[in-house]
Amino acid sequence: MTTLDTDISDARTISKIEKASESSRKNLTSKGASVAAVVIAVLWTVPTAGLLISSFRPEADIKTTGWWRIFVDPSFTLDNYRAVLSGSSQYNLSEYLINSAIITIPAVIIPISVATMAAYAFAWMQFPLKNFLFILVFALQIVPIQVTMIPLLSLYVDLGLAGGDAPGGGFYTIWLSHAMFALPLAIYLLHNFMSEIPGELIESARVDGAGHVQIFTRLILPLMTPAIAAFAILQFLWVWNDLLVALVFGGGSPDVSPLTVQLAALSGTRGQDWHLLAAGAFVSLIVPLIVFLALQRFFVRGLLAGSVKG
């Protein structure tokens, strides 16, 4: 609580100082400007709020009246959530929720484990063709994933990785694809961070007789934790929210499809079932929202760097 209190009093003093200079400093923030800001904020919030409110309204109400009627005639229910999550309904989102998690966790860990090693090699080892290979990896960031998909899918089929009888129940195609598409960006981000570590640190460790493996595991990896965390969050949100990769490589099979695939399918086939679509949408949104709100700092930092990915 004490930290919170100091935060608040800090904020107060700051806001006092700012207020004092506000009139001189601020130009656009007149009354009209405040109104414009509020209008934008409302426009950006109302659509989400509408669907969120609707997800708690009884089916009959949603289908006949707009969600804003809730303020005149309030009635709430959790039935919609019960219906989409239960295994007996055709929605059965709890199974797809599990699929999303099963896809996402390895798809975040695999590229990180592979990319940290590669980034270390590019940053601190000497070998022939180093610059050429690094530029190649950097350049591959810009290949849109669409360009790779047709041949990659037939390759998976030839290798026997696709389909329900394949090893891992068909998840390998999705895991590997996400890992491959993430690697160029992961290596680039981690390399940038790694080359900022002072060279003297590495040199003195080498003088003390440490080899690359010892330096990598004992010295570099602990220092890399913030960068790895930043990339992990980006990749987590990217994989969790992905539709294209899961759709193409999972082939729409309920065994391996994540929430996004099922929701998109329901939007097409059961587009009028708003009581269930609304609840379903928020089941899928809740995880990335929690991750985002808890770890916003890292996310914003990695945002620009990751913007040209796949």
Place this chain on the structure above:
Amino acid sequence: MSAGEKILQALIVIALFFAVVAVILVLTSRLRSRVGEYIQSTAFLLPTLILIGVGLLYPAISTIRLSFRNNFDKLWVGFDNYQTIFTDSDQLRVLFNTALWVIITPIVATLIGLIYAVLVDRARFEKFAKALIFLPMAISLVGASLIWKFVYDDNVGLVNAATEAIGLGRHHLLINGPWNNLLLIVIMIWVQAGFAMTVLAAAIKAIPTDIVEAARLDGVGGLKMFRFITVPSIRPTLIVVLTTITITTLKAFDVVRTVTGGNFDTSVLAYEFYVQSFRSNNAGLGAALAVLIFVLVLPVVIYNVRQMRKVAAR
């Protein structure tokens, strides 16, 4: 598969990759010499090179070759697939829609992001106000599409209620072209404005105060300050934001697929690629569409990377 089996499979694949890393580290840990370093670096890079080679390099080259073949007997057909894209009336509609998306989305999203960033800069609830606009970035495009499909709904949607209330009547919003395209573009703008706002807000905060103060002493204020001080100072960042949103927009197919399924003349390049490649079994045309996306993205990315260097150098 049961949930338990799936978790087991996930653990197996994670263990597999950790084992590869561990084996490489253990096997190369004793190497010290210069030649040893070559072997070590090869081992460190091997998993990456295999994954990138198999997953990106080989398929990209293969797709380019495929785009020059016909679909049925895999014969070389030269530029026929590309010719289809630029002559077939359905495909021309796709190109027109894509142009709409790529021109409108970056400009409007950046404009709104910029205006909002300036408005809330140093305002009382700055953090909260920013989070509101930024939140759509965290959710999936499928989720965003559902949120807006509900706004556009024929019976209980907000837009129809509003148009009826002001006497304009009810409409089947998503069916009537070409306006339905604009309604889909609104969804992308809604998502991307948060990105623009966050990046631009950081750039605005980085404008040196002495420039702002000097301008103020000269009597510059309000809109003039915005036009002559703020915008020129953050110009490289503005270009980075514009190009980044352009790239994202060119590659996104989720909105079209979720809201209209490409019906009612709303298909775009990235969605058409998906349909031709994986629904209509028209791999040759699909490959050509993918290559076209690549060709369109390439100059934008190069420009983007150059501007990003400028921003980083500041």
